[in-house]
Amino acid sequence: xxxxxxxxxxDGCRVDRAEGSSIFKNKTEGNIFFNKxxxxxxxxxxxxxxxxxxxxxxxxxxxxxxxxxxxxxxHFKTLTEYLKEDGYFTYANVHSKLCIPKKGxxxxxxxxxxxxxxxxxxxxxxxxxxxxxxxxxxxxxYLHYSGIHTGIRDQVLKKYDNFSAxxxxxxxxxxxxxxxxxxxxxxxxxxxxxxxxxxxxxKNSVIMIISDHGCSVGERNGERAYGAFCYDYTIKTFVSLIxxxxxKKIITKQVRHIDFLPTILEFLNIPLDKTYNHxxxxxxxxxxxxxxxxxxxxxxxxxNPLNEKAPPKKPNTKSVRTSxxxxxxxxxxxxxxxxxxxxxxxEKKNLSxxxxxxxxxxxxxxxxxxx
Numbered sequence: 001x002x003x004x005x006x007x008x009x010x011d012g013c014r015v016d017r018a019e020g021s022s023i024f025k026n027k028t029e030g031n032i033f034f035n036k037x038x039x040x041x042x043x044x045x046x047x048x049x050x051x052x053x054x055x056x057x058x059x060x061x062x063x064x065x066x067x068x069x070x071x072x073x074x075h076f077k078t079l080t081e082y083l084k085e086d087g088y089f090t091y092a093n094v095h096s097k098l099c100i101p102k103k104g105x106x107x108x109x110x111x112x113x114x115x116x117x118x119x120x121x122x123x124x125x126x127x128x129x130x131x132x133x134x135x136x137x138x139x140x141x142y143l144h145y146s147g148i149h150t151g152i153r154d155q156v157l158k159k160y161d162n163f164s165a166x167x168x169x170x171x172x173x174x175x176x177x178x179x180x181x182x183x184x185x186x187x188x189x190x191x192x193x194x195x196x197x198x199x200x201x202x203k204n205s206v207i208m209i210i211s212d213h214g215c216s217v218g219e220r221n222g223e224r225a226y227g228a229f230c231y232d233y234t235i236k237t238f239v240s241l242i243x244x245x246x247x248k249k250i251i252t253k254q255v256r257h258i259d260f261l262p263t264i265l266e267f268l269n270i271p272l273d274k275t276y277n278h279x280x281x282x283x284x285x286x287x288x289x290x291x292x293x294x295x296x297x298x299x300x301x302x303x304n305p306l307n308e309k310a311p312p313k314k315p316n317t318k319s320v321r322t323s324x325x326x327x328x329x330x331x332x333x334x335x336x337x338x339x340x341x342x343x344x345x346x347e348k349k350n351l352s353x354x355x356x357x358x359x360x361x362x363x364x365x366x367x368x369x370x371x
Contacts (some may be wrong), residue, residue, distance in 0.1 A: 002086075002087075002136065002138045002268070003204055003205055003206050003268065004088075004129070004133065004138050004139050004141070004157050004201060004204060004205035004206070005079075005083060005088070005139075005141070005205065005206050005208075005268075006140075006141045006143075006196070006201070006205050006206070006207045006208070007140075007141070007142045007143070007207075007208045007209075007210065008143045008145065008189070008192065008207070008208070008210070009016055009048065009142070009143070009144045009211070009212055010148065010185050010209065010210070011044060011095075011133070011144060011145060011146045011147075011148055011149040011211075011212055012148040012149045012152060012211070012212070012213060012215045012225075012226065013182070013185060013211035013214070013215075013237070013238075013256075014178070014182070014211075014214045014215055014217075015035060015036075015211065015214060015236055015238045016033075016239050017179070017182045018211065018240075019035055021182075021186055023189055023190045024186070024189065024209070024240065025240070025250070026193065026207065026240065026242065029244065029247060030242050030243050030244040030245065030246050030247070030248060031240060031241070031242050031248045032240070032241040032242075032243070032246060032248065032249055032250075032251060032288055033238065033239075033240050033249075033251065034238060034239045034240070034241075034251045034255050034284075035238050035250060035251070035252055036238075036251075036253065036254045036255065036323070037210075037236075037237055037255050037256065037257055037259075038212050038235055038236060038237075038256050038257065038298035038300060038321055039211075039212065039234075039235050039237050039257045040056045040057055040256075040257060040258065040299070040300055040301070041057060041063075041213070041227075041235075041300060041301060041302055042214070042226045042227050042228075042229070042230065042235050042302050043065070043109060043212075043226055043227040043302065044096075044098075044099045044149070044212045044301075045062060045065060045098050045099055046063055046064065046072045046214065047061050047212040047213050047257065047322075048099055048212050049062035049071050049100065049101055050062070050257060050258050051079075051210065051212075051257045051258065051260060051261065052079050052080065052101050052103070052261065053071075053076045053077070053078050053258075053261065053279070054079075054099055054259075054260075054261030054262055054279035054280060054281040055076050055258060055279050055280050055281070056258060056280050056299055056369070057301075058299075058301065058315070058370060059072075059076075059277075059280065060072050060076050063314070063315055064303045064311065064313055064314060065303070065311055067313075069098075073101065073103050075276060075277040076276055076277055076279075077273050077276045078101045078103060078104055078139075078261075079261050079264065079265075080092075080101065080103065080104035080105055080140060080142075081103060082096050082265060082270055082273070083104075083140040083270075084104045084105075084106070086218065086268075086270055086314075087137075087138065087161060087338075088106055088137075088138050088139055088140045089106055089108070089137050089138070089139045090105045090120065090139070090140045091105065091106060091107045091109075091125070091129070091139060091140070091141050091142070092107070092108045092141075092142040092144075093107075093109045093111060093121070093125055093141075093142070093143050093144065094108070094109070094110055094111070094142070094144040095111060095113040095144055095146040095149070095150075095222050096110065096337070097110055099144060099212075100144075104156040107301035110160060113146045113150045114150070118145055118147060119187070119188055119255050120192045122143050122145075122188075122192055123191065123192065125143070126141075126192070126195050126196060126201065127195075127199065129201070130199045130201065133201075133204070135345040136279050137200060138196070143192075145185060145189075147181060147184050147185055147188065148178075148181045148184075148185055148215065149257045151177075151180075151181040151184075152178075152181070152225050153214060154188040154330040155177055156177070156224050156225055157224070157225055160224050161224070162221075162222050162223060162305070163221060163222060164224065164227060167218060168218050168221050168224070170208070170218070171180060171217070171218055174217040174218040175217050177217075178215065178217050179219035181258075195363040202242065202244070203244060204262060205242075206241070206242070206243055206264060206267060207241070207242040207243075208240070208241055208242075208260065208264070209239070209240040209242075210237075210260070211237040211238055213226050213227075213234050213235065213236055213237060214226065214232075214233050214235070214236065215233070215234065215307050216233055216234065217233075219231065221234055222304075227303075227311070228302065228304045228305060229301055229302070229304065229316075229328075230300045230302060230317050230318065230319035230328050231328075231347050232326075232341070232345070232346075232347060235300045235319070235321075236370065237257070237309070239255075239258075239260060241263075241267050241288075243267065246288055249288075251287065251288075253287065253295060253323065254295055254298060254322065254323045255284055255287070256280075256281060256296065256298045257281075258279070258280045258281035259282055259283070259284050259296075260281065260284070261281055262279060262281050262282055263281075263283045265283075265356060266283040266285045267285060282296065297320050297321070297322060297369065298320065298322075299316070299318075299320055299366070299369040299370070300319045300321070301315035301317065301318040301370065302315055302317050303315050303316055303317070304317045304330075304332060305355075306317055306332060315331075316330070316331040316332040317329070317330055317331065317332070318331065318366060318370055319366075320362050320365050320369060321341075322362075323341070323342075324340065324341055324342050325338070325340060325341065325358055325362060326337070326338070326339045326347070326362075327359060327362035327363060327366060328334060329363075329366060335352075336352045336353075336359065336363075337350045337351040337352055338350060338351040338355065338356075338358065338359050338362070339351065
């Protein structure tokens with residue numbers, strides 16, 4: 001039996017807040033919570049194009065704000081296209097035409113993020129999708145919640161620059177602001193989960209709740225929100241998979257956002273199309289079912305604006321990450337940062353040049369992955 005696929009993206013949601021929320025870490029059977037999923041880029045466009053293609057942006061063409069329209073759909077096939085070809089009705093409701101690949105959607109709606117009631121609007125879309133099932137048609141639904149994003153844009157990005165002392169010296173206010181926006185996201189997700197259950201869509205759907213990237217609350221001078229650096233508060237995020245056939249579990253091993261395209265396809269028995277270029281991600285079904293897993297290096301990159309009005313056209317900050325170690329290369333000033341994430345999860349103590357064996361190994365991996 002085929003299953004619907006519902007993807008809900010909570011734009012800018014921090015993993016530390018999600019981990020502390022019973023709504024995000026749903027206790028029902030079939031909820032698999034990945035608390036260490038690494039995004040390719042700490043901003044929506046490149047992050048979600050990587051999710052949809054299973055390929056990092058330096059290969060799929062969407063590797064900066066300037067290159068969102070350069071996604072290479074000739075050589076890379078998206079989740080939407082796979083499901084469309086398998087007979088699914090495909091529907092996206094987003095705040096911007098830039099945030100995900102458009103190809104393959106039957107309906108691609110853009111809402112006004114300045115004037116939208118997310119809860120009522122998205123519940124009505126779920127009701128419409130239920131009718132698709134009643135008419136014998138499975139659906140793929142992508143819903144983008146941008147309430148945190150919009151709040152940060154209006155309350156932070158429009159008021160402060162990346163080096164504003166008024167922002168970085170007021171840690172309490174920064175956290176209170178973010179926590180209020182997160183509480184609204186909790187209400188939204190709770191209402192949507194209840195609606196999904198009410199319509200019995202939980203019984204015949206694969207549901208993925210994902211954060212495209214995290215968000216700063218003032219941890220690093222030079223980044224008042226996201227997109228400037230490759231520190232964990234923006235690139236380490238979460239994914240929650242709700243699949244009735246699987247038992248609930250929390251997976252603490254490092255995975256990558258690019259792993260979820262092959263994961264969903266394998267569960268649905270849809271083979272990867274070998275006429276397209278290979279994907280970077282690998283299916284997590286063996287990890288979910290049997291805890292069989294070989295950790296893969298996670299690669300991330302972004303274009304640090306260096307306090308200029310527009311970001312550079314190519315990434316100039318890059319990182320590779322394992323569960324224990326992270327190497328960051330700041331191309332714009334030719335510096336490296338090495339962190340032991342087990343001992344120093346907040347990335348405060350730069351160990352570059354103190355552990356050359358580890359650093360050189362990661363450096364070689366970064367050279368391979370950035371090509």
